[in-house]
Amino acid sequence: MIAALNKVVSFIEERLDEEIDVVELTRELGTTEYHLRRMFSSLAGMPLSEYIRRRRMTVAAAEVLAAGDLLGTAVRYGYGSTEALNRAFRAVHGISPAEARHHGGPLQSQPQLRFHLTVEGNAPMETRITDRPGFRLIGHSARVPLIHEGINQHIQAHIASLPELEHARLKSLSDAEPAGILQVSADVDPDYTEASELTYLHGVAVTETTPVPEDLSVIELPAGAWAVFRTQGPHPEALQSTWAATATEWFPSNPWRLRPGPSIVAVLDHAADFSTATTELWMPVERASHLS
Template sequence: MIAVLNLAVEDVESQLASDPAAHVAVAVIAARSGTTEHHLRRMFASLAGMPLSEYVRRRRMAAAAAELVNAEDSLLTVAVRYGYGSTEAFGRAFRAVHGVSPGDVRRDGGPLRTQPRIRFHLTVEGSIPMDTRITTLPAIRLVGHATRVPLVHDGINPHIADHVASIEVQQTVRLKSLNDTEPSGVLGVSDDLDPDRTEGSECTFLHGVATTADPPEGLDVIEVPAGTWAVFRTEGPHPAALQEVWAATATTWFPSQPWRLRPGPEIVATLALDAEAATATCELWLPVEAG
């Protein structure tokens, strides 16, 4: 996967060099690199600390800044060269990256926030083993109570906590009676996720269970086709231990395994919870396919 990401960066750089105004076709880059757009975006964002789209934007504006400092073309000429129809639109995009206007840079030479070219390297530590299994499930339904929430990377997501707290205990007991397949128990399901996993972007969160039966009326349903899953077991402080393993799947597990993410919901099954001690045993289910 590290080699694939570096090939993708080379493709981005080549496209920006040949035509800085052109749309960077991530799907084409992914196919040329031998992976999928979904997996490429998720791995890039996890390892680079920014979405691929943000990296492209910063690199484009870094090149534009160099032209403003070193060339004598008008601001409008530079704006058009980089895909903007007016100096105002170009100025907004430029300021969002550099914190100053194109005119300030042309006059003073800076300050600039230059985005260097990213190069990915794999550091193998292996000090913390990951408890993982691969399993294949038939088509299932995830049923329960769903809502839209913003993505939160660290700590408790208050929007999810409020949603779960609003569901009556009797409703959760009713849901448990419908569970007849893995993943077992009451689930936290994240679906319709932004491929870049941008913090604050919205996704669908469902508090529910997995079933193969037709659900009762009044419940939200996510249909999940048959497929393969990587299941990661976590134990410890909650939700910190779960979030650390979630991040480590991208930084440690996927780069060293012949699997890649495929589109689909990401599921957390809570097997045991000690609310007083704030600890839990969980299973993180990620949809995968052979890489």
């Protein structure tokens, strides 16, 4: 994966003033756009689209300062008008092209990225791969913003809004792995952008033939492999740390890649105040032809 990401960076650099076809690139690299975007965002700390915009505006700034034709610069870097260029330029640099020309800056430069893999090996990840037949996730869903660190208050509010007896009813419906009450994140932005919306489902797993009450939302999952990461410690910090480590350590070192689908958290045990917990993080995966 690290080699593939560096090829992506080189590919982008050669085409800053051209249309960048990420789908075609992923085919050449033997991976998928979904996996590539998720890994890029996790390792770079920004979505792939944002990196492309920052690099384009870094290079375009030299033309702006040289008093080049703004419309020509806009078209060259994929923007249909000077207004669109102005918005992108301000989003990256914090000032307009006109202000940059008048004052000379300040300008925010985005260096060309270089990815390196460092595996310390001092914190082994407890992982298993399980092949599962098709199953369903059922429960109560809500649209919430993605939050990378700390407690997601929107998810907490959604769970708190459910009647106490509803948790017991959901648990009684569970008849498939992963067992028990589950925290499901679906429809997640492939770029994993902070504050982007996702579907959160508080529910359980059932077989494809289990009758589903009409008041519950349903997520249908096809047969496939899942990587299951066990975590233990402060909650949700330990879980979020493991989530990040899947991208920085596990996927680059193993012949698996993410496939589209929800991520599932099963809480196996927890303190009364939920300050600590033992969890399993389920991520849908497929075997890669090589470490990509």
